[in-house]
Amino acid sequence: MSVIPPSKIRLVAMSRLAAAGRWRVEAMRTLSEPCLLWFTKGQGRITVAGVTRGYTAHNAIFIPAGVMHGFEVGQQVFGTAVFFGKDTDITLPQEPLHLRIREAHAQQEINLTLDMIQREMDSLSPAHERAAGHHLGLLGVWLERQSAKVSLETPRPDAARRLVARYTALMELNFRRGISVGELACELGITATHLTRCCQESCGRSAIELLQDRRIFEARQLLSETNMPVGKIGESLGFTSAAYFTRAFQHRTGVSPSAFRRGQ
Incomplete structure:
Protein backbone atom coordinates (compact mmCIF):
# COMPACT_ATOMS: atom_id res chain seq x y z
CA MET A 1 0.00 0.00 0.00
CA SER A 2 1.28 3.49 -0.83
CA VAL A 3 1.31 6.05 1.95
CA ILE A 4 0.73 9.77 1.96
CA PRO A 5 3.83 11.90 2.48
CA PRO A 6 3.77 13.84 5.73
CA SER A 7 4.19 17.07 3.76
CA LYS A 8 0.51 16.68 2.87
CA ILE A 9 -0.60 15.67 6.36
CA ARG A 10 -1.22 18.56 8.72
CA LEU A 11 -1.96 18.37 12.43
CA VAL A 12 -3.05 21.77 13.72
CA ALA A 13 -3.84 22.66 17.33
CA MET A 14 -7.31 24.15 17.87
CA SER A 15 -5.67 27.18 19.48
CA ARG A 16 -3.83 27.88 16.20
CA LEU A 17 -7.05 27.63 14.22
CA ALA A 18 -8.68 30.14 16.55
CA ALA A 19 -5.68 32.48 16.33
CA ALA A 20 -6.05 32.63 12.55
CA GLY A 21 -9.34 34.53 12.94
CA ARG A 22 -12.85 33.49 13.90
CA TRP A 23 -14.10 33.85 10.33
CA ARG A 24 -11.71 31.14 9.20
CA VAL A 25 -13.40 28.54 11.40
CA GLU A 26 -16.94 29.83 12.02
CA ALA A 27 -18.05 30.88 8.53
CA MET A 28 -19.52 28.24 6.23
CA ARG A 29 -16.86 26.76 3.96
CA THR A 30 -15.75 23.53 2.33
CA LEU A 31 -12.32 21.96 2.12
CA SER A 32 -10.78 20.09 -0.79
CA GLU A 33 -9.45 17.45 1.63
CA PRO A 34 -10.93 15.33 4.44
CA CYS A 35 -10.61 16.69 7.96
CA LEU A 36 -10.93 15.23 11.47
CA LEU A 37 -11.57 17.45 14.48
CA TRP A 38 -10.65 15.87 17.83
CA PHE A 39 -11.72 17.93 20.83
CA THR A 40 -10.07 17.21 24.18
CA LYS A 41 -11.40 20.12 26.24
CA GLY A 42 -14.11 22.75 26.02
CA GLN A 43 -17.40 22.93 24.19
CA GLY A 44 -19.14 24.78 21.41
CA ARG A 45 -21.35 24.30 18.39
CA ILE A 46 -20.52 22.95 14.96
CA THR A 47 -22.55 23.02 11.76
CA VAL A 48 -21.89 20.26 9.23
CA ALA A 49 -23.96 19.97 6.04
CA GLY A 50 -26.46 22.44 7.47
CA VAL A 51 -27.02 20.59 10.75
CA THR A 52 -25.90 22.22 14.00
CA ARG A 53 -24.94 20.19 17.06
CA GLY A 54 -23.08 20.87 20.25
CA TYR A 55 -19.65 19.36 20.80
CA THR A 56 -17.76 18.73 24.03
CA ALA A 57 -14.51 17.10 25.13
CA HIS A 58 -13.79 13.70 23.58
CA ASN A 59 -15.85 14.36 20.48
CA ALA A 60 -14.40 13.31 17.12
CA ILE A 61 -15.95 14.97 14.07
CA PHE A 62 -15.01 13.73 10.63
CA ILE A 63 -15.78 15.99 7.65
CA PRO A 64 -15.27 14.59 4.13
CA ALA A 65 -13.90 16.80 1.37
CA GLY A 66 -16.52 19.08 -0.15
CA VAL A 67 -18.88 19.07 2.85
CA MET A 68 -19.88 22.53 4.08
CA HIS A 69 -19.13 23.27 7.72
CA GLY A 70 -18.19 25.87 10.31
CA PHE A 71 -17.65 25.71 14.06
CA GLU A 72 -17.07 27.76 17.17
CA VAL A 73 -13.64 27.51 18.78
CA GLY A 74 -13.11 29.64 21.86
CA GLN A 75 -10.07 30.15 24.07
CA GLN A 76 -11.08 27.27 26.34
CA VAL A 77 -11.35 24.77 23.48
CA PHE A 78 -8.43 22.40 22.99
CA GLY A 79 -7.77 19.57 20.60
CA THR A 80 -6.32 18.77 17.20
CA ALA A 81 -7.46 19.19 13.61
CA VAL A 82 -6.11 16.57 11.22
CA PHE A 83 -6.01 17.48 7.52
CA PHE A 84 -5.45 14.38 5.42
CA GLY A 85 -4.33 16.03 2.18
CA LYS A 86 -6.11 16.23 -1.16
CA ASP A 87 -4.69 13.02 -2.60
CA THR A 88 -4.86 10.74 0.42
CA ASP A 89 -5.36 7.06 -0.28
CA ILE A 90 -6.32 6.31 3.33
CA THR A 91 -9.69 4.55 3.64
CA LEU A 92 -12.00 7.09 5.27
CA PRO A 93 -15.76 7.44 5.80
CA GLN A 94 -17.79 8.81 2.91
CA GLU A 95 -20.27 10.65 5.13
CA PRO A 96 -19.77 13.14 8.00
CA LEU A 97 -19.45 11.62 11.47
CA HIS A 98 -19.98 13.10 14.92
CA LEU A 99 -18.63 10.57 17.43
CA ARG A 100 -18.90 11.02 21.18
CA ILE A 101 -16.06 8.87 22.50
CA ARG A 102 -16.98 7.72 26.01
CA GLU A 103 -14.57 4.81 26.49
CA ALA A 104 -11.26 5.83 28.09
CA HIS A 105 -9.19 3.34 26.09
CA ALA A 106 -10.61 4.69 22.80
CA GLN A 107 -9.71 8.24 23.89
CA GLN A 108 -6.19 7.09 24.75
CA GLU A 109 -5.88 5.26 21.44
CA ILE A 110 -6.59 8.32 19.29
CA ASN A 111 -4.36 10.53 21.46
CA LEU A 112 -1.49 8.06 21.07
CA THR A 113 -2.05 7.74 17.32
CA LEU A 114 -2.00 11.52 16.85
CA ASP A 115 1.16 11.77 18.97
CA MET A 116 2.86 9.12 16.84
CA ILE A 117 1.88 10.85 13.58
CA GLN A 118 3.27 14.16 14.82
CA ARG A 119 6.43 12.52 16.16
CA GLU A 120 7.17 10.87 12.82
CA MET A 121 6.42 14.06 10.90
CA ASP A 122 8.93 15.91 13.08
CA SER A 123 11.51 13.14 12.90
CA LEU A 124 14.60 12.86 10.71
CA SER A 125 14.82 9.11 11.23
CA PRO A 126 14.95 6.79 8.23
CA ALA A 127 11.52 5.89 6.80
CA HIS A 128 9.73 8.50 8.95
CA GLU A 129 7.48 9.40 5.99
CA ARG A 130 6.26 5.83 5.63
CA ALA A 131 5.82 5.54 9.39
CA ALA A 132 3.69 8.71 9.53
CA GLY A 133 1.57 7.43 6.66
CA HIS A 134 0.97 4.08 8.33
CA HIS A 135 -0.04 5.74 11.60
CA LEU A 136 -2.46 7.87 9.59
CA GLY A 137 -3.91 4.64 8.20
CA LEU A 138 -4.42 3.44 11.78
CA LEU A 139 -6.34 6.64 12.44
CA GLY A 140 -8.63 5.70 9.57
CA VAL A 141 -9.12 2.25 11.13
CA TRP A 142 -9.92 3.89 14.49
CA LEU A 143 -12.58 6.03 12.81
CA GLU A 144 -14.13 3.02 11.10
CA ARG A 145 -14.29 1.01 14.31
CA GLN A 146 -15.71 3.84 16.39
CA SER A 147 -18.35 4.67 13.79
CA ALA A 148 -19.37 1.00 13.69
CA LYS A 149 -19.86 1.03 17.47
CA VAL A 150 -22.20 4.00 17.45
CA SER A 151 -24.08 3.29 14.21
CA LEU A 152 -26.84 1.44 16.04
CA GLU A 153 -27.18 4.27 18.59
CA THR A 154 -27.37 7.09 16.05
CA PRO A 155 -30.88 7.91 14.84
CA ARG A 156 -31.43 8.29 11.12
CA PRO A 157 -31.50 11.97 10.14
CA ASP A 158 -35.03 13.32 9.87
Whole structure:
Protein backbone atom coordinates (compact mmCIF):
# COMPACT_ATOMS: atom_id res chain seq x y z
CA MET A 1 0.00 0.00 0.00
CA SER A 2 1.28 3.49 -0.83
CA VAL A 3 1.31 6.05 1.95
CA ILE A 4 0.73 9.77 1.96
CA PRO A 5 3.83 11.90 2.48
CA PRO A 6 3.77 13.84 5.73
CA SER A 7 4.19 17.07 3.76
CA LYS A 8 0.51 16.68 2.87
CA ILE A 9 -0.60 15.67 6.36
CA ARG A 10 -1.22 18.56 8.72
CA LEU A 11 -1.96 18.37 12.43
CA VAL A 12 -3.05 21.77 13.72
CA ALA A 13 -3.84 22.66 17.33
CA MET A 14 -7.31 24.15 17.87
CA SER A 15 -5.67 27.18 19.48
CA ARG A 16 -3.83 27.88 16.20
CA LEU A 17 -7.05 27.63 14.22
CA ALA A 18 -8.68 30.14 16.55
CA ALA A 19 -5.68 32.48 16.33
CA ALA A 20 -6.05 32.63 12.55
CA GLY A 21 -9.34 34.53 12.94
CA ARG A 22 -12.85 33.49 13.90
CA TRP A 23 -14.10 33.85 10.33
CA ARG A 24 -11.71 31.14 9.20
CA VAL A 25 -13.40 28.54 11.40
CA GLU A 26 -16.94 29.83 12.02
CA ALA A 27 -18.05 30.88 8.53
CA MET A 28 -19.52 28.24 6.23
CA ARG A 29 -16.86 26.76 3.96
CA THR A 30 -15.75 23.53 2.33
CA LEU A 31 -12.32 21.96 2.12
CA SER A 32 -10.78 20.09 -0.79
CA GLU A 33 -9.45 17.45 1.63
CA PRO A 34 -10.93 15.33 4.44
CA CYS A 35 -10.61 16.69 7.96
CA LEU A 36 -10.93 15.23 11.47
CA LEU A 37 -11.57 17.45 14.48
CA TRP A 38 -10.65 15.87 17.83
CA PHE A 39 -11.72 17.93 20.83
CA THR A 40 -10.07 17.21 24.18
CA LYS A 41 -11.40 20.12 26.24
CA GLY A 42 -14.11 22.75 26.02
CA GLN A 43 -17.40 22.93 24.19
CA GLY A 44 -19.14 24.78 21.41
CA ARG A 45 -21.35 24.30 18.39
CA ILE A 46 -20.52 22.95 14.96
CA THR A 47 -22.55 23.02 11.76
CA VAL A 48 -21.89 20.26 9.23
CA ALA A 49 -23.96 19.97 6.04
CA GLY A 50 -26.46 22.44 7.47
CA VAL A 51 -27.02 20.59 10.75
CA THR A 52 -25.90 22.22 14.00
CA ARG A 53 -24.94 20.19 17.06
CA GLY A 54 -23.08 20.87 20.25
CA TYR A 55 -19.65 19.36 20.80
CA THR A 56 -17.76 18.73 24.03
CA ALA A 57 -14.51 17.10 25.13
CA HIS A 58 -13.79 13.70 23.58
CA ASN A 59 -15.85 14.36 20.48
CA ALA A 60 -14.40 13.31 17.12
CA ILE A 61 -15.95 14.97 14.07
CA PHE A 62 -15.01 13.73 10.63
CA ILE A 63 -15.78 15.99 7.65
CA PRO A 64 -15.27 14.59 4.13
CA ALA A 65 -13.90 16.80 1.37
CA GLY A 66 -16.52 19.08 -0.15
CA VAL A 67 -18.88 19.07 2.85
CA MET A 68 -19.88 22.53 4.08
CA HIS A 69 -19.13 23.27 7.72
CA GLY A 70 -18.19 25.87 10.31
CA PHE A 71 -17.65 25.71 14.06
CA GLU A 72 -17.07 27.76 17.17
CA VAL A 73 -13.64 27.51 18.78
CA GLY A 74 -13.11 29.64 21.86
CA GLN A 75 -10.07 30.15 24.07
CA GLN A 76 -11.08 27.27 26.34
CA VAL A 77 -11.35 24.77 23.48
CA PHE A 78 -8.43 22.40 22.99
CA GLY A 79 -7.77 19.57 20.60
CA THR A 80 -6.32 18.77 17.20
CA ALA A 81 -7.46 19.19 13.61
CA VAL A 82 -6.11 16.57 11.22
CA PHE A 83 -6.01 17.48 7.52
CA PHE A 84 -5.45 14.38 5.42
CA GLY A 85 -4.33 16.03 2.18
CA LYS A 86 -6.11 16.23 -1.16
CA ASP A 87 -4.69 13.02 -2.60
CA THR A 88 -4.86 10.74 0.42
CA ASP A 89 -5.36 7.06 -0.28
CA ILE A 90 -6.32 6.31 3.33
CA THR A 91 -9.69 4.55 3.64
CA LEU A 92 -12.00 7.09 5.27
CA PRO A 93 -15.76 7.44 5.80
CA GLN A 94 -17.79 8.81 2.91
CA GLU A 95 -20.27 10.65 5.13
CA PRO A 96 -19.77 13.14 8.00
CA LEU A 97 -19.45 11.62 11.47
CA HIS A 98 -19.98 13.10 14.92
CA LEU A 99 -18.63 10.57 17.43
CA ARG A 100 -18.90 11.02 21.18
CA ILE A 101 -16.06 8.87 22.50
CA ARG A 102 -16.98 7.72 26.01
CA GLU A 103 -14.57 4.81 26.49
CA ALA A 104 -11.26 5.83 28.09
CA HIS A 105 -9.19 3.34 26.09
CA ALA A 106 -10.61 4.69 22.80
CA GLN A 107 -9.71 8.24 23.89
CA GLN A 108 -6.19 7.09 24.75
CA GLU A 109 -5.88 5.26 21.44
CA ILE A 110 -6.59 8.32 19.29
CA ASN A 111 -4.36 10.53 21.46
CA LEU A 112 -1.49 8.06 21.07
CA THR A 113 -2.05 7.74 17.32
CA LEU A 114 -2.00 11.52 16.85
CA ASP A 115 1.16 11.77 18.97
CA MET A 116 2.86 9.12 16.84
CA ILE A 117 1.88 10.85 13.58
CA GLN A 118 3.27 14.16 14.82
CA ARG A 119 6.43 12.52 16.16
CA GLU A 120 7.17 10.87 12.82
CA MET A 121 6.42 14.06 10.90
CA ASP A 122 8.93 15.91 13.08
CA SER A 123 11.51 13.14 12.90
CA LEU A 124 14.60 12.86 10.71
CA SER A 125 14.82 9.11 11.23
CA PRO A 126 14.95 6.79 8.23
CA ALA A 127 11.52 5.89 6.80
CA HIS A 128 9.73 8.50 8.95
CA GLU A 129 7.48 9.40 5.99
CA ARG A 130 6.26 5.83 5.63
CA ALA A 131 5.82 5.54 9.39
CA ALA A 132 3.69 8.71 9.53
CA GLY A 133 1.57 7.43 6.66
CA HIS A 134 0.97 4.08 8.33
CA HIS A 135 -0.04 5.74 11.60
CA LEU A 136 -2.46 7.87 9.59
CA GLY A 137 -3.91 4.64 8.20
CA LEU A 138 -4.42 3.44 11.78
CA LEU A 139 -6.34 6.64 12.44
CA GLY A 140 -8.63 5.70 9.57
CA VAL A 141 -9.12 2.25 11.13
CA TRP A 142 -9.92 3.89 14.49
CA LEU A 143 -12.58 6.03 12.81
CA GLU A 144 -14.13 3.02 11.10
CA ARG A 145 -14.29 1.01 14.31
CA GLN A 146 -15.71 3.84 16.39
CA SER A 147 -18.35 4.67 13.79
CA ALA A 148 -19.37 1.00 13.69
CA LYS A 149 -19.86 1.03 17.47
CA VAL A 150 -22.20 4.00 17.45
CA SER A 151 -24.08 3.29 14.21
CA LEU A 152 -26.84 1.44 16.04
CA GLU A 153 -27.18 4.27 18.59
CA THR A 154 -27.37 7.09 16.05
CA PRO A 155 -30.88 7.91 14.84
CA ARG A 156 -31.43 8.29 11.12
CA PRO A 157 -31.50 11.97 10.14
CA ASP A 158 -35.03 13.32 9.87
CA ALA A 159 -36.47 14.68 6.63
CA ALA A 160 -35.54 18.28 7.41
CA ARG A 161 -31.90 17.45 8.04
CA ARG A 162 -31.67 15.32 4.93
CA LEU A 163 -33.13 18.17 2.90
CA VAL A 164 -30.71 20.74 4.35
CA ALA A 165 -27.78 18.41 3.63
CA ARG A 166 -28.94 18.26 -0.01
CA TYR A 167 -29.29 22.04 -0.03
CA THR A 168 -25.75 22.65 1.22
CA ALA A 169 -24.33 20.19 -1.32
CA LEU A 170 -26.24 21.88 -4.15
CA MET A 171 -25.21 25.29 -2.84
CA GLU A 172 -21.55 24.30 -2.93
CA LEU A 173 -21.86 23.50 -6.62
CA ASN A 174 -23.64 26.73 -7.49
CA PHE A 175 -22.84 29.54 -5.04
CA ARG A 176 -20.42 31.26 -7.44
CA ARG A 177 -23.16 31.72 -10.06
CA GLY A 178 -25.15 34.27 -8.06
CA ILE A 179 -27.95 31.75 -7.76
CA SER A 180 -30.82 32.62 -5.42
CA VAL A 181 -32.39 30.59 -2.63
CA GLY A 182 -35.56 30.41 -4.70
CA GLU A 183 -33.69 28.86 -7.63
CA LEU A 184 -31.94 26.35 -5.37
CA ALA A 185 -35.25 25.45 -3.73
CA CYS A 186 -36.80 24.95 -7.16
CA GLU A 187 -34.00 22.53 -8.11
CA LEU A 188 -34.74 20.62 -4.90
CA GLY A 189 -38.45 20.50 -5.80
CA ILE A 190 -39.63 22.55 -2.81
CA THR A 191 -40.56 26.13 -1.98
CA ALA A 192 -38.09 28.64 -0.60
CA THR A 193 -40.33 29.02 2.47
CA HIS A 194 -40.15 25.31 3.24
CA LEU A 195 -36.39 25.29 2.68
CA THR A 196 -35.88 28.18 5.07
CA ARG A 197 -38.08 26.52 7.69
CA CYS A 198 -35.98 23.34 7.46
CA CYS A 199 -32.72 25.32 7.71
CA GLN A 200 -33.98 27.12 10.80
CA GLU A 201 -34.96 23.78 12.33
CA SER A 202 -31.63 22.11 11.53
CA CYS A 203 -29.14 24.85 12.32
CA GLY A 204 -30.98 27.94 13.56
CA ARG A 205 -30.14 29.92 10.43
CA SER A 206 -32.11 30.78 7.32
CA ALA A 207 -31.34 29.44 3.86
CA ILE A 208 -30.19 32.87 2.66
CA GLU A 209 -27.89 33.25 5.70
CA LEU A 210 -26.15 29.98 4.85
CA LEU A 211 -25.79 30.99 1.21
CA GLN A 212 -24.45 34.46 1.95
CA ASP A 213 -22.09 33.14 4.62
CA ARG A 214 -20.60 30.73 2.09
CA ARG A 215 -20.16 33.44 -0.55
CA ILE A 216 -18.63 35.95 1.86
CA PHE A 217 -16.23 33.34 3.29
CA GLU A 218 -14.99 32.70 -0.24
CA ALA A 219 -14.63 36.44 -0.77
CA ARG A 220 -12.56 36.80 2.39
CA GLN A 221 -10.33 33.92 1.31
CA LEU A 222 -9.70 35.55 -2.05
CA LEU A 223 -9.11 38.98 -0.49
CA SER A 224 -6.60 37.63 2.01
CA GLU A 225 -4.81 35.07 -0.15
CA THR A 226 -4.77 36.53 -3.68
CA ASN A 227 -4.12 39.82 -5.46
CA MET A 228 -7.32 39.60 -7.49
CA PRO A 229 -8.99 43.03 -7.79
CA VAL A 230 -11.96 43.56 -5.51
CA GLY A 231 -14.34 44.01 -8.43
CA LYS A 232 -13.20 40.76 -10.03
CA ILE A 233 -13.73 38.90 -6.77
CA GLY A 234 -17.32 40.11 -6.56
CA GLU A 235 -17.88 39.19 -10.19
CA SER A 236 -16.40 35.71 -9.69
CA LEU A 237 -18.89 35.09 -6.88
CA GLY A 238 -21.95 36.10 -8.87
CA PHE A 239 -22.49 39.60 -7.52
CA THR A 240 -24.06 41.71 -10.26
CA SER A 241 -22.11 44.87 -9.45
CA ALA A 242 -19.15 46.05 -7.39
CA ALA A 243 -21.48 48.20 -5.28
CA TYR A 244 -23.72 45.22 -4.48
CA PHE A 245 -20.69 43.14 -3.52
CA THR A 246 -19.37 45.88 -1.24
CA ARG A 247 -22.76 46.31 0.47
CA ALA A 248 -23.18 42.56 1.01
CA PHE A 249 -19.62 42.14 2.27
CA GLN A 250 -19.87 45.10 4.65
CA HIS A 251 -23.23 43.93 5.96
CA ARG A 252 -21.75 40.55 6.80
CA THR A 253 -18.35 41.63 8.14
CA GLY A 254 -18.69 45.24 9.25
CA VAL A 255 -15.95 46.45 6.88
CA SER A 256 -15.59 47.00 3.15
CA PRO A 257 -13.69 44.47 1.03
CA SER A 258 -10.79 46.90 0.59
CA ALA A 259 -10.58 47.58 4.34
CA PHE A 260 -10.67 43.87 5.06
CA ARG A 261 -7.78 43.26 2.64
CA ARG A 262 -5.71 46.04 4.21
CA GLY A 263 -6.20 44.48 7.65
CA GLN A 264 -4.84 41.07 6.66
